[in-house]
Amino acid sequence: MHEMSLCEGVVQLIEDQSRTQNFSKVKTVWLEIGALAGVEKEAMRFSFAAVARDTVAEGSKLEIIDVPGLARCPACARDVQVSARYDDCPDCGHYPLDIIAGEEMRIKELEVQ
Template sequence: MHEMSLAESVLQIVEGAALDQGLQRVTEVRLEIGTLSGVEPEALRQCLEIVFKGSLAEAARVELIEIVGKGWCLSCQTEVTLQALYDPCPQCGKHPVQVTGGSEMRVKDLLAE
């Protein structure tokens, strides 16, 4: 996907928080990434490494927290776990399943000095 744009947005958010709260150095950044968000975690990690260079987050450890995909099966009328957007309902095997969670891309929190 467009992990470089996302990585730059992450840095903007981190720098904005640093400015607001007077942070000198960020040692850890935790991101929540949904499994249905289309983000390739390893690519995002590499891009973050590149954009963090020379910033206050240069040495930051990046933790990616996976948010499991969830959907509402219209046949079962129940919430089910989804591995991918086009998966059938794991209970009844039917389509369609409306996605209800797992498309998140968020900066959760930072560890900073």
């Protein structure tokens, strides 16, 4: 389950921020997850609670924000929404498309104490 190591990365970032920005407790974490990032949201929630234990993020609420997958079709030059990395163009059927959004995962905001 790679969500566990992804959560370790997220919690590490939060711990780093707690030192530079001087907070000792996180109440809510807003995490953006792209539709093409290959991340299981339920696994993410489960892993986050486990990894956050004994850190400033312990007991914090994880709010997941879905970021849609977006791609540009090199054939018809349109931006189209995709749900999978290997989708073809819904307009002209061209494949492959250039993915422009939805592959990333990042902390959007932290509510701290």
